[in-house]
Amino acid sequence: MIAFGFRLSTVILSVLMLASAALAQDAVPAKQLFGKITLPSKQRAMPLGFYAKGCLAGGIAIPVDGPAWQVIHLSRNRRWGTPEMIALVERLARESRAEDGWNGLMIGDISQPRGGPMLSGHASHQIGLDADIWLTPMPSRTMTYEEREVVPRASVLKSSMMQVDNRKWTKAHQRLIVRAARYPQVERLFVHPAIKKKLCDTLEGSDRNVLNKIRPIYGHHYHFHIRMKCPPGSQGCEDQVDPPADSGCGKQVADWLAKVKPRPEVKPTKPVKVAKPRHMMLSALPDACAVVLKAPAVANMAVAEYNPDGTITQTQTAVTAYAADTSATSAQVAAGDDYSLFVPALGSVPFPLVRPSM
């Protein structure tokens, strides 16, 4: 009886401890839990939840540099996605360079190592299926890490912000965007309303079939945003409703242009009540995200980089998309855990292993 009582109280105690741990975790906004994790979970890659409310298991990184891309803002550590997303970005980079006259992609944010809400920026990008691509081609030389932090946000709009500037906008921009939108795996592509209007006015023939996927939205005049559909077999991923088949070139784009029209700032006559921000808590995300958060991490960034044959090598190898062309030296591989050997400290995020020179 005493033993039973003891056991019972132990059980109650551990249940209480679990509950209080869960409560403690829910006292902190989810962005703080996900925003400070520097490595992905050692799990099978899986998008979990919705683009703006979810997380990413087993994230895969796009290599910092490739034959047709350079990733920027490395200190943010947001070059993580599902293997399908990373493969698609690489494909777009290679094809647009080979066929569209686009020198190569400058790749901005994809997702954090374990996805989830972020400490700054985006509401979406949480499940490894959103990627920001700059509307400026990459330079022909390899940028330094410092340069990548401060890449200018070069708008393709006139200063009125209501029209595309034809001195900045090229046919190559158009071809790049149409190519991205044509991929059947792409669910939507977000651009500034003035860019959508330009495409409405200039696209011809079968290119017009992708206009419905190209959606107007605030911002997005120096970069555009690719959103992928949930990959087949990802049961935990919540698809967005397909965009309507209509091109959206009539009233929709006109309404959006009216919405983004710059207005003179109005000084409030009454003191403005500042609403308390409501942060997304872990409990708002799919239950599996708590598991992702606690799961062990991969050994380092290099082991979780994308390999184009679709396999992820969980060994001490610098896996890159161009591993077939160049292989890392053993010294580079051995140093893979010590990022400080390669780059000056810019923040608390460990920098990725520098790829072998091309």
Ligand SMILES: [Zn+2]
């Ligand atoms: Zn974006």
